[in-house]
Structures are given as structure tokens and as C-alpha cells.
Amino acid sequence: MTLRSNTRTVTRLEPGYMPENNNERKVNTERLSPVSYAYAHTKVRRARGSAHTLPCEDCGGQASQWAYQRGDEHEQSGWRLDERPKAGGVNRLYYWSPNVWAYSSLCVPCHLLRDRSADA
């Protein structure tokens, strides 16, 4: 795999997603317009609070992170610098969503487990 240092965002939108073609869902689609990875996580914290105040959805321990769960209809993806301490400054394909309900509160070990099973 070639690791590149661009920050291009790849966005997939369903046909009919554009608000002007879908007045019924105007409010909803405006709120779920594509956002940056960083802003998506800011939105989750604003809407749902800090994950530290919640139990981990997998093990029941104390959660510490909001983890995006793949498969949301508004899913976005893009290459970003991997900011985990042991990542060694490489870029990785990240997925996220502007939908704040597509995230789970997880502790670090459970988040890593889920990432590993998603990468496999």
C-alpha cells in the first residue's frame, strides 16, 4: 500500500441526497452535510457530551473515546495522519460520519479491538 500525505476527503453521497431534491428531509440533510473528521468528533461531544462520563458499550467499564461505527448512510472517508502514539507518523484511511448517533462510547482496549476486526 502506498502511503500518501494528502488530506483529500472522499465522500460518497446517495442519489437524491442533495437538499434541493429532497425537501422532506431538508432539515435532516442540512444537519448531516459532509464535515471534516475533526468537526465530526466535535459535533459528537457537543451533542452527546464527553465519552468519559459514559460506560463503555462493549465491556461496561469507563469509556474514554467516541468511536465511529462503520456503515452509517452518511459515512465519509479520507486519508489522515494517524495520531496514535505508536503509529509512527503514517497516514491511514479513516472513516467518520456527521451523524452523531453513529458513534459508540468505548474504552481504549475495546476501541482497538473493534478497529482490528474492522481492518481484518
Ligand SMILES: [Zn+2]
Ligand atoms: Zn471496553
